[in-house]
Amino acid sequence: MADSAQLIAHLLRRAGFGVGPDEQAAFGGLSYAQAVDRLVNYDAIPDAVDTHIGQAGYLGTTSNGPFSPNTVETDAQQRWLFRMVHSQRPLQEKMTLFWHNYFATGFDKIAGVVTATHATRLMAGKASEDPVGQRGQIEMFRANALGSLRDLLIQVTIDPAMLIWLDGDTNTKAQPQENFGRELMELFSRGVGYYTESDVYAAARVFTGVNLQTNGDVRTPTVSFGWIYRANQHDTASKTFSFPIYPDGGKTIPARSASVGTQDAIDLIDALAYHPETARRVARKLYDFFVSETITPAQADIDALANIYLQNGTQIKPVLQAIFMAPQFQDQAMHFTRYAWPVEFVVRALKEVGWTGYSAASALGPLSSMGQQLLEPPNVAGWVLGQSWFSTGAMLTRMNWASNLAANQQFRIAAAAAGAKSSPTALVDFLTSRLTTDLDPAVRADLITYASAGGVWTGSDTQLRAKGAGIVHLILGSAAYQFV
Amino acid sequence: MSLTRRTFIKNGVAAFTVTLAVPRFVSDLAHAQGPVSRNLIVLDLSGGNDGLSLLVPYLDPFYYSRRPTLGIPAGTVLPIGSDTSGKALGLHPKLTGLQGIFNDGRLAFLQRVGYANSSRSHFFGTDIWSTANPGNSTGSGWVGRYLSTIAPPLDPLVAWNTTGDTPHMLQSSSVAVASIPSVSAYAFQSPTGGAESALERTAATSIASHIPVDKPQVAFVSTTVQSALATLDRVASVGQYAPSVTYPNNGFGQALRAVAGAMAKGTGTKVFWVQTGGFDTHASQDTIADNGAYVKLMVTLNDGLTALYNDLKNQGLLSNTLLLSFSEFGRRITENGSRGTDHGAASVMFAMGGGVRGGLYGTSADLSPDPKNPTLENAAGDVTFETDFRSAYAKVLDNWLGADSVAVLGGNFRKSGIEFV
Incomplete structure (x- = not known):
């Protein structure tokens, strides 16, 4: 059995987007059951994430004109990424993403009918910020995420x-x-x-x-x-x-x-x-999303979830509570076994590496090349999940985006690692503890070899920046990091 | 650490072989895999192409009565003759380049291709066309199975997918497919650059060489990284390709440019996958106006394929190339209230290349709405198939790729009268 912190981290990777400083603060003192409760009963937490957009200390956004997420598609995509990084209600954002994939609706066709401006309103418009209160589909999912x-x-x-x-x-x-x-x-x-x-x-x-x-x-x-x-x-x-x-x-x-x-x-x-059949299908979709997409569940497990769904008026919240409390979900053998969706990979990396001075806009192009453009699923069946995310081209894009983030954050990485500059090994161990993953000892050895290569270790600022960013790039671009 | 594929591939998509013997440039290995350097380009017209708007039965009165707004005027189609049933056929007016290729004798149309009880689901239909198995469409793809018949070791560029996701048709349990949506982005970057970049690439290569036996998912991604790193230099050489024609500046045109570049640079690739979408024309299909939805689809198709044909011809590569199109289903004959067409059944395939025997194969449907019309089904709503789609695959496997279609397709679908290649 995993210890409580590991288990909550697993829960936050699956039911949220990983563990950053905010999650450490909010979930640090909680038991596992309390953590599930906080995630699922998010209505008790104010939905204030959007008020921080544009503030110092948060993930940045970049726009051609004034930031206008209700009428400009790329701004809407940035707002959603911002929410995934900073929301105090991570499960709400995760289930909104789930429904976006389940009811996959594509921006382009709508834009072709009503123009891109109105298509953004219809996909992602926030009623309280719209001149006539138009609410977009994503906001509708957000409001009914566990309904x-x-x-x-x-x-x-x-x-x-x-x-x-x-x-x-x-x-x-x-x-x-x-x-x-x-x-x-x-x-x-x-x-x-x-x-x-x-x-x-x-x-x-x-x-x-x-x-x-x-x-x-x-x-x-x-x-x-x-x-x-x-x-x-x-x-x-x-x-x-x-x-x-x-x-x-x-x-x-x-x-x-x-x-x-x-x-x-x-x-x-x-x-x-x-x-x-609908009950079983929904139960299986949620099981695949949260528990395991590679292990065929016992029919009895799916039937049990399907019964919860049917007995609760097709409500999703009780099904999720049952999933998170189930031993099958908590099993340590399940940790780091689900292929991370591109947005999961990107948001988790931002949470673990850092976001100050980074703009969500810088992730939009790479996300598309990784195979996941928010608001633009490939067709009504949604994205093809699992192994299909990992073609050679898409994996190279993950590696190259990791390089981009590491370069952007290299001063902060070096500053954070100042206490670990005594040796290449100390630096590797500091960074691998920060970038949580299930890392093979042979990979750690490779990282130490890399950190030691190319000159005598001095621990200078220049060396710390280059090697710190290099190690972050290598970890984020490793196979092991592509799992939640 | 080295182990065979079987130990870590569970089910589903193949990872790359661990012990890669990768030649750096022109693939000696690929040449060693067979005396013939023939290749196959699979073209996916995704969404369900309306065959009746691509290959128009422009003298059939029912075509016009059942398509009051979508019927393409007879005077504007590009006539290409009559099929064996005597039905006059013409290409969509925008397919001028394809008409020229047809006149060169290097373009063949195979009419009424499909299968019994055609699925009208995009996803299920695509799976069936991919696996060549209407009974169980969850297994490997037929092209993937063909690749599995090539004697190992296989070059990691043996199959080149120009889209982001590996298509089901190319998937198998033993051969991996390189996905290269952008040749220029297919490169290794480093946060610092310079000497550090080379050190990082060495480290990344070493990290990817550790294949955890007890973690099949991590093993899968590791082998993907291995293959990506092993193919970087050769793909970069394709980026240097100077084509003899200008390809359209859209996704389809640029994908075809990469295909020609890979051929010209001798990557040894046997199978390419290209796709152009937007064929799911339920509403405002508009087959006539210059900015019409279907018209734009035809322009994209025509301009891309014409550029490819001319470029390969100029480079002396046409004789090694066969392009085969498919779509997951055809569309309903009668237009709907949205001036579009709903999901249908059988449709048209085409083949283009230096070894193609151009012409019109199979017969066009009689579009009479009489429910007893034997060429139609679903209360005369849909075109009934005349040629099983697997017969088209069989022709390509047996006559072009030199494979055994019975083994690859799991049955004998050989059919005479469709010798398009």
């Missing part, structure tokens, strides 16, 4: 970004549009193999008339977007599915008058959210 999947499915169905992304805005009675209905069943609930083509056609008809509402002129900053139900575009005929829609086993959504046609969608979503 019920049923409510999320309803919210996603009428989310303006999603209505554009999966073409719901053009779903009409005469020509039902299948895109959303298909992905709702394939990706957002039951999964491939648990629906038929005729279910797709029926689902498309369920959502006929649920369209995008644009209030105002898209050329103005005050246009707002919402959803509208066009009763005259709703297919009122009955819709029969291959699986039960109602508790009595009924598979047919009855014909009903157009005026109450949105009930079709509610009936279908209720059925999907509470279907046992």
Whole structure:
């Protein structure tokens, strides 16, 4: 069994983005159970992270004009990275990222329809900072990060970004549009193999008339977007599915008058959210994300989580509590075994190496080359996880970004390591203790060989900067560091 | 420390072999792997290409009646003749370069390719086309399996992916794929530079040589680092490539430029992977206007492939090259209310290269909405396949790559009448 500090660090890498000075302060004196409680019940902690953007001592941001995360995509990406580094509610940011991947919606298509400015609003706009209170999809996930999947499915169905992304805005009675209905069943609930083509056609008809509402002129900053139900575009005929829609086993959504046609969608979503296959699928997704993506879980473990989900009205919070308290999660053999997503790698490195004088903007291009551009998942199925992050090109990008960060932070690294300048070995041991990872002794030997090479060790400032930055680069670019 | 692959590869993607015998420049090893230096470029038109807008049955009245806004006017298509059923076909108006290559006899279209009960899921469909196995699409890719048949040791540049993620089609349990989305960024950097950079590279190489037997995930990444470091210099040489034509300044064009550069610099690469996306045209597909969504897709496709063809021809490399396109499914025949098309079934593939026997293979569908129309399915909503996609793969494996298609595809899919290569 790992000691409490190691276990909490593991928890913070998985349920957050790692351990920096802020986490050390906040979680330092807590028991493991208290740490889980603090993470999960984050509503008790003020959501004040955004107030620190632009302040000294925090991760920087760089913008072409005034920093405008509600209307400029790269600023929105920077704000999200900032939150991941500095939020006092790390699990909220982690689950927002989870939902962004689960309901993967891409910025470009939306920008093509409503312009990049409004696409940023629809993806990441913060209602309290918007002239007409427009809230973006990411903010919606953030507000419902641990809430019920049923409510999320309803919210996603009428989310303006999603209505554009999966073409719901053009779903009409005469020509039902299948895109959303298909992905709702394939990706957002039951999964491939648990629906038929005729279910797709029926689902498309369920959502006929649920369209995008644009209030105002898209050329103005005050246009707002919402959803509208066009009763005259709703297919009122009955819709029969291959699986039960109602508790009595009924598979047919009855014909009903157009005026109450949105009930079709509610009936279908209720059925999907509470279907046992959805419960197992969500449980497995959360298990893979938090516990292990490489070990096939016992069916009983997935069923237990699925039951918690079903018994709690599809709420996610109780499922997460159960996961974090489970021995399977805490098992030391699981530590440092999940392939870090690019944003996890970058944010953790910033937390452990330092961020003062570094701009989030400097990470955006490299993140894209590592395979993860926030707000731009490759398609509606989200990013391909695990080993797929580690092509040769993407790994080189991680190594080269590590070099960039180490160069940027070399004075601070050297200053922090001043007490360890007595020998190459002392320097290596100081830096490996700071950059937590499961480092092979042979790697430590390589680092010491590197630190000793190229001249007599004097411990001069110049040498400390070069070797300190070099060691940080090598650790961050090592295979072992690519795991959370 | 040296161990065989099998000890650390569990399931899924192959890591790189630990004992790399990497020649520094022109790959003697690659040449030693076979007398023929033929290569295959796989082109993924991702999103589900609308074959009826690429290869247009411009005399079929149902094409126009079922596509009132998407039907491309007959007077604007680029006629390329008729298929064996007598159906007149023309290329999308923007495919002028491809028309020239067709007229050179170096471009072949294979019509109505697919499989029974075609998946309409992007992801499942891509998996099926990748594995060549509609029954179980979770295993290795068919190109990956072909690579596995090449006698080891394999050069780490034997397969060159121009995108970020290793495509499923190239994955196997024993051969790793180099992913090189940008040749210029494929380099080793150092925070300090100078002499320190060389010391760091030595250290990074040593660190990556420790393969923990009990940590398969770390072993996997370590071998990725090894391979990246081992291929840096040769990839850098491709960055020096001076093409004979100007490639379009977009992702697809630059990927094709890198492919030609790798061939010209003799990396010995057997398989390249290129991709151009945006084919999921559910709404506002616009096949006609100059800024239309599908029109732009065709411009990107035409300009990139024409540049590649001309460059390889100028360099004397065309005879070694075969490009094969695929897409995860075709699209519905009747346009939808969003002036787009939904996910469909069978579609068109094409092959381009010096060994290609150009022409029109297979027959076009009859687009009559009669539910009994045998060339259509799904209540005459979709095109029914005539040629199993694995038959196209078999032709490439047997006739071009010199492999045994039965072994690679797990069955005999050989078919006569489609001798496009």
